[in-house]
Amino acid sequence: MNDFSSALGAAVSLLLAGDAALGEIVGLSLRISLGAVFVATLIGMPLGAATALYRFPGRKALVVLLNALMGLPPVVVGLVVYLMLSRMGPFGVLGLLFSPAAMVIAQTILIIPIIAALSRQIIEDLWREYEEQLRSFGASPGRSMLTLLWDGRFSLSTAVLAGFGRASAEVGAVMIVGGNIDHVTRVMTTAIALEVSKGDLALALGLGIILITLSLAINGAAFALKEMAERRHA
């Protein structure tokens, strides 16, 4: 209880002090997580929608694979990305290891299956409702996919938020490929891990509270936007 109240105190004082280093860490965390969510949405949503609409050999195996990959271990992803981006790896020449870009890549790989699998389920349910009507209109599969993605946008926002939740809470992969370098690749989760290892549990908890508050604020804002838009467009 004592630890928790001192953590709360640490969180409040960090926020009130307007600490520049904290601002830098929070900003980098948001940039990396939102960047990963953006890229993963661009890849994952069409992938999920295509899996829902098209019938092809191995489709069921792909569905199972996407569902299974939702639980992809971050450290394994971090390790694989590390090997790819290290000097000996195929993409070593790009010099991305221990940079925010490497962290975005790792998080993108982690959350593509989440967004794709949830999108597939949402689009498949919508397709059951829309299929006859769209086929009657003469919509091609590609156009049907775009229509379903647009009409399912409110439900699909949940898939994006799930991806953001995973990205913002992730520590293993970004620690490996980012290296937790101060002022370069230090984000909230790696900073928390560092403070724990240094024994400053109050500060670690304080950072944790800020991270949870940020996540709540973003989810709350997204939910409010979704509600507002749903009321307007049903």
Next chain:
Amino acid sequence: MSDILPLELDNVSFEGGGKRLIKDLSLTFKAGPRTVILGPNGAGKSLLLRLCHGLLKPSAGKVQWQGELGSDPAAHQAMVFQRPVMLRRTVAANAAYALSLRGISGPERRQRVADALKRTGLGRLADQPARVLSFGEQQKLALARAWALRPKVLFLDEPTASLDPAATHAIEEVIDAFHAAGTRIIMTTHDLGQAKRIGDDVIFMHRGRLLEFSTAEKFFEAPENELARAFIAGDLLWWKRPDRH
């Protein structure tokens, strides 16, 4: 006038779930009259419409559009379903959607949408989300979407099921307007009164078979088929199984 009709069904059967749901059905729809397809539940009325519209492929037999424009029949027909699917957008955007799929854009699309909404009495609701409309209004919007397409053939699958008399009257007025504009109407209904009001021809089906195809006048005054007579008389057909096949 160029047309996609006649539509010819040649010995068409359709199987689903291991059962023959449409059995050896042959008939021709020519240009002109309004055809009403009657029959009890499970007769195969909706399946027949879907086979004609191209949403289902027959398990056996052929469905062929024989008219001059028959090589691209999908571009000249529309269907209104019993439960219309409203896209999650405004009433006007719903009406515009199918037009955009057919490559109609710009002022012509706007004109057609405005015309279709006006014709169906939905003009004042153009900017409302379609999914908050009442069921009757949604069915009108489904008709407006079809109207905007200016189809040569319109399939209607029980378009007034679950509607009150006022809404049914409004829908039937629009169907009459389609007919007056030269669109061939082929619709299913359970409602004998509606079949009398709208139908020029009647097709009577039972358990996937076409039992009678005649003019509405002849069908209602002197039906040839025993089951059709029982259906018109209001008898329940579930116990009548002289057509065991």
